[in-house]
Amino acid sequence: MSETYGLLIDYEYCTGCQSCVVSCKEEHNYPVGKWGIRVYEDGPWNIEGDMYNFNYIPFPTDLCDLCADRTAKGREPICVHHCLANCMVYGPVKELAERMASKPKQVLWVPQYKPLEAKGKFVSKNEKRRSAAAIEVKAVKEFRTAAHRIDNRMELVDIKTKDDE
Amino acid sequence: MNQAFTTGECLSDIEACLKIGKRLNPHMFEEYDDYHEFIDHLRLSRKMKFEDAKKQVTIQRDVKYYKYETGDLRLDGQPGFNTPTGRIELYSTVFEQFGEDPLPYYMEPQYSPQSTPELLEKYPFVLTTGARTYAFFHSENRQVPYCRELNPDPLVEINPKTAKRLGIIDGQWCEVWNQFGSAKLKAKISEIVDENTIHCQHGWWFPEEDGSEPNLYGTFRSNVNNLVPHFHIGKLGFGAPFKCLLCNIKPIDENLDTDMNEVWEKFKREDQ
Numbered sequence: 538m539s540e541t542y543g544l545l546i547d548y549e550y551c552t553g554c555q556s557c558v559v560s561c562k563e564e565h566n567y568p569v570g571k572w573g574i575r576v577y578e579d580g581p582w583n584i585e586g587d588m589y590n591f592n593y594i595p596f597p598t599d600l601c602d603l604c605a606d607r608t609a610k611g612r613e614p615i616c617v618h619h620c621l622a623n624c625m626v627y628g629p630v631k632e633l634a635e636r637m638a639s640k641p642k643q644v645l646w647v648p649q650y651k652p653l654e655a656k657g658k659f660v661s662k663n664e665k666r667r668s669a670a671a672i673e674v675k676a677v678k679e680f681r682t683a684a685h686r687i688d689n690r691m692e693l694v695d696i697k698t699k700d701d702e
Numbered sequence: 703m704n705q706a707f708t709t710g711e712c713l714s715d716i717e718a719c720l721k722i723g724k725r726l727n728p729h730m731f732e733e734y735d736d737y738h739e740f741i742d743h744l745r746l747s748r749k750m751k752f753e754d755a756k757k758q759v760t761i762q763r764d765v766k767y768y769k770y771e772t773g774d775l776r777l778d779g780q781p782g783f784n785t786p787t788g789r790i791e792l793y794s795t796v797f798e799q800f801g802e803d804p805l806p807y808y809m810e811p812q813y814s815p816q817s818t819p820e821l822l823e824k825y826p827f828v829l830t831t832g833a834r835t836y837a838f839f840h841s842e843n844r845q846v847p848y849c850r851e852l853n854p855d856p857l858v859e860i861n862p863k864t865a866k867r868l869g870i871i872d873g874q875w876c877e878v879w880n881q882f883g884s885a886k887l888k889a890k891i892s893e894i895v896d897e898n899t900i901h902c903q904h905g906w907w908f909p910e911e912d913g914s915e916p917n918l919y920g921t922f923r924s925n926v927n928n929l930v931p932h933f934h935i936g937k938l939g940f941g942a943p944f945k946c947l948l949c950n951i952k953p954i955d956e957n958l959d960t961d962m963n964e965v966w967e968k969f970k971r972e973d974q
């Protein structure tokens with residue numbers, strides 16, 4: 538299996554400038570309403586006293602392909618290239634995980650481009666599953682309902698068929 | 703110049719400056735054959751070429767400390783600060799020469815809880831305007847879909863406690879007004895502002911709208927400058943009271959949300 542790549546983001550230094558957001562849209566030509574990466578603004582909310590939580594956290598979406606075209610040519614993904622705070626790194630997850638140990642307030646993302654397509658057709662792994670048998674059934678003109686599953690309020694409801702009309 | 707600037711016939715600021723400069727004052731622009739030389743000089747002090755800087759995207763210049771000791775602050779290369787006396791001037795000899803007050807001073811704003819307490823009943827909040835956003839520079843970039851999308855509507859920032867008291871919910875359209883005028887902006891509830899302060903974004907207009915009279919791209923609908931009076935200036939004659947006025951705010955039941963698809967259809971690049 539080929540090496541897994543990801544984005545390591547040091548969100549202690551993300552300023553929320555949105556350069557990654559805009560450069561990604563330019564690179565992939567995504568219209569308004571579609572993004573490859575976005576920046577989540579968490580705060581400001583009070584922790585206690587004068588201490589506040591106020592973080593900007595960039596996160597790749599399901600339209601992030603880690604700039605496959607660029608990285609194939611040995612270039613960085615466009616968001617990493619344009620990050621004004623220099624707080625994003627692209628690389629093999631193994632290397633990034635080691636870097637991640639060096640300081641707190643970092644996040645490692647491994648995005649998947651269009652996951653439904655990437656996963657392919659659904660194949661069940663349940664070996665015990667069986668198909669329904671083809672058995673003959675008879676039609677009736679009413680069905681039984683039980684409101685809230687209380688047996689003493691069971692009712693019979695007539696069904697009008699086309700023939701009745 | 704680069705991909706981000708390239709749209710239709712548009713020029714970057716630098717290219718436009720050079721072109722206009724070459725027509726109006728050709729003698730001052732003789733040394734620049736093209737905008738590369740202009741930007742190398744103007745922005746990079748000829749220490750670097752724009753084409754090289756471009757590849758690096760961000761450049762941190764080396765920072766020197768204690769420049770007053772090494773003479774790096776003064777044109778004559780001598781130690782000291784770049785002032786007539788060579789010292790840090792808390793008493794400005796230059797202002798004194800101009801006949802101005804050489805010392806720092808404080809003036810209470812013309813309209814404030816201190817100077818006009820009688821207005822507080824009608825206008826109980828301090829109005830500040832003009833905080834910078836990443837998407838725009840003053841009135842620029844409202845027509846660039848990717849920038850506009852970061853901040854589609856004109857925002858008014860209001861403290862959660864104040865918003866709760868006035869019945870304003872996050873994202874609700876509000877009217878902000880004072881004795882000079884009013885503007886409609888969308889509430890962003892945030893602890894970033896004080897309970898007694900209202901912050902409004904400035905420079906708003908709507909390039910996707912009709913530009914003919916009387917609409918004029920909706921320029922006056924959400925324009926916080928409607929609330930800012932003219933010629934109420936400081937002692938040195940500079941500025942305007944953009945950050946020290948009084949105002950009131952109330953929720954309204956209109957929805958003036960920008961339709962981003964309309965902006966996109968109108969202003970996307972030809973190749974998009």
